[in-house]
């Protein structure tokens with residue numbers, strides 16, 4: 172199979188390219204820019220770490236892309252695919268989009284949280300939200316790959332919500348991310364002297380993953396109304412930790428919690444349930460794993476669930492490859508690294 176990537180010069184595109192190079196079903200990778208008239212560039216010139224990968228990055232041309240590839244990946248910032256993908260959607264061409272452009276079903280939500288107009292509602296309806304563990308049967312040709320914080324949070328929340336184990340009004344998610352989550356462009360908050368030995372809570376109550384998380388929660392339980400969610404930047408390169416707090420419903424025991432997580436993740440190749448052994452980021456870095464663990468406080472009747480992922484793998488390119496495998500009916504683990512890069 173031949174696959175195309177737009178955005179291979181960015182962080183998640185770099186990781187996607189690297190994974191696809193080793194995917195046994197992929198015979199060729201074709202790279203494209205995001206403009207029709209851009210000058211020809213080469214991957215190894217743009218990404219020094221990829222010296223020797225002398226692949227041209229050709230101008231965007233949807234007709235040629237569909238002729239040359241079996242599937243296209245967008246690893247571009249929000250606001251790009253909603254303008255470029257329309258001919259591919261009209262042709263039902265397989266696309267996996269790492270950006271947020273097609274995740275939210277309601278255009279008004281996108282306008283509110285992304286501060287720009289959304290794609291048309293009819294086009295949004297053609298995309299499936301690709302949270303792999305809960306979207307195993309891929310029936311649509313357009314996959315909206317979930318956001319990194321949303322992936323860690325939703326995998327941690329799912330059994331609690333689907334099995335109605337906690338009071339929805341009590342839910343609080345405190346998430347932390349490494350700096351690569353912000354992409355390759357330099358900003359004042361990704362400056363070494365700003366974030367080194369620092370922790371910075373940003374976009375409080377304004378993060379665009381809030382509606383994404385809530386949309387999925389409401390599919391699991393229509394009573395879900397809101398989520399209290401915060402994001403903190405921490406001085407590591409890769410990794411997300413989402414710490415989830417919730418009041419356990421009357422009569423629910425720690426054993427019920429254990430049973431629920433085992434029920435949903437026992438056969439999931441990329442979710443490791445660690446029970447009361449609380450996970451840490453370094454145990455998943457470089458892998459497509461999401462590690463989950465929990466603690467229960469009998470005095471407050473609160474459960475704390477900890478969810479960790481590598482934002483560039485399970486939070487972006489790794490989950491995109493998982494979606495690719497599901498879409499094409501390859502074993503879900505094909506082409507994905509099994510073990511983290513520990514230590």
Ligand SMILES: NC(=O)C1=CN([C@@H]2O[C@H](COP(=O)(O)OP(=O)(O)OC[C@H]3O[C@@H](n4cnc5c(N)ncnc54)[C@H](OP(=O)(O)O)[C@@H]3O)[C@@H](O)[C@H]2O)C=CC1
Nearest residue numbers: 178180181182183205246247248270319352354355482487
């Ligand atoms: N980083 C992460 O951990 C995660 C990222 N994502 C999503 O994946 C997508 C890519 O993110 P990431 O790899 O971090 O981003 P980067 O900023 O590192 O890379 C962006 C890529 O998109 C290209 N691009 C295309 N159009 C534009 C444009 N209008 N402005 C700027 N760049 C453009 C860039 O090309 P050029 O070479 O021209 O700069 C580059 O290849 C985003 O939608 C992001 O939200 C999702 C989950 C996690």
Ligand SMILES: CC(=O)N[C@@H](CCC(=O)OP(=O)(O)O)C(=O)O
Nearest residue numbers: 269270271318319348349352353
């Ligand atoms: C550390 C950091 O800045 N993280 C980014 C993560 C966003 C992301 O990558 O997700 P999307 O695909 O939804 O854009 C942020 O908080 O905006």
